[in-house]
């Protein structure tokens with residue numbers, strides 16, 4: 001009998017808009033699925049492994065999104081499950097257990113194994129949450145096995161991270177009720193950005209700063225009634241809910257994108273611990289001055305340019321706020337797959353009044369609006385970019401906004417540059 005689940009061969013070795021109306025659309029959408037989050041999650045959590053239970057399509061998606069990375073010991077793989085009837089499910093579970101056992105025997109450094117569900121019907125029939133419980137019982141204390149869904153039916157691409165972190169929250173240690181209040185920054189940030197924020201928050205005087213996810217399983221933050229958490233990403237609604245179920249309280253703030261967003265985000269954290277804005281201003285002065293000066297070049301190029309966002313990462317509203325408020329760009333439409341009004345309240349209040357906000361997607365209608373408006377730059381997924389470029393529109397791949405370090409002062413000019421570069425290229429081509 002041929003194995004029903006195989007490790008994929010290439011991987012086997014290794015505002016003003018606070019109350020503004022929102023155009024809600026339901027129809028065909030052009031967004032990556034939640035498996036894409038594995039690309040940045042596996043880099044961040046260095047002793048975790050992501051085992052996608054899926055099809056060859058899933059394997060190709062993760063591999064191509066991750067780029068051609070040849071690791072001696074990769075931290076993700078796809079267990080390919082073939083078509084089967086219900087009677088074959090017992091075999092599939094046994095095969096999954098065998099694959100996991102082989103993997104964990106070969107890779108003793110793995111401390112957390114995520115079984116990541118996908119959309120093929122054979123995978124949907126498998127109960128991955130029971131599989132995770134069964135395997136956790138077998139492998140604890142060395143390895144905890146968790147599951148979440150990255151299925152394209154249930155998730156758009158940044159929701160994969162939300163589902164992953166929400167799965168982690170119930171496993172976080174309980175904070176000591178007598179310990180002083182602590183801050184947890186929530187959302188995957190590149191290490192360099194995390195280190196910058198850790199230094200700034202320490203200099204401001206915020207005690208006990210931890211990050212979720214941490215780089216290693218043993219460093220995951222404790223959580224309890226005295227935990228205050230601060231989101232670094234806007235797409236973490238399920239994670240926020242799970243943290244609140246553990247007693248943690250959210251610090252409301254805009255997101256740390258651009259000089260203004262970063263300052264307000266730090267101020268909100270400081271205020272939650274009784275530290276005033278003057279202290280934040282003093283600590284951040286040099287970084288703010290540097291970042292503002294660095295933005296001058298792109299400001300000259302982007303001022304007055306019109307930008308249209310197709311919905312993709314849920315980062316659209318904070319980035320639009322940065323582009324509008326710090327670079328003077330004009331917002332034609334700001335689309336987002338989901339608009340979590342509560343998490344985005346501070347962002348929406350900062351968007352220029354009258355900004356056209358849309359949630360969800362009916363891709364044909366949105367393409368019609370975009371073509372009619374002919375914006376200077378269109379932010380969209382890879383699938384839409386080439387056709388729009390062929391029609392003379394300048395595009396920015398939205399996936400780069402997630403794969404590039406963009407948070408914080410030191411990255412503000414890099415974020416602006418992501419928009420300035422395609423415009424510069426278009427000018428050169430048409431000169």
Ligand code: SF4
Nearest residue numbers: 033058061118119152
């Ligand atoms: S999870 Fe679904 S949408 Fe994503 S790659 Fe697999 S089959 Fe495609």
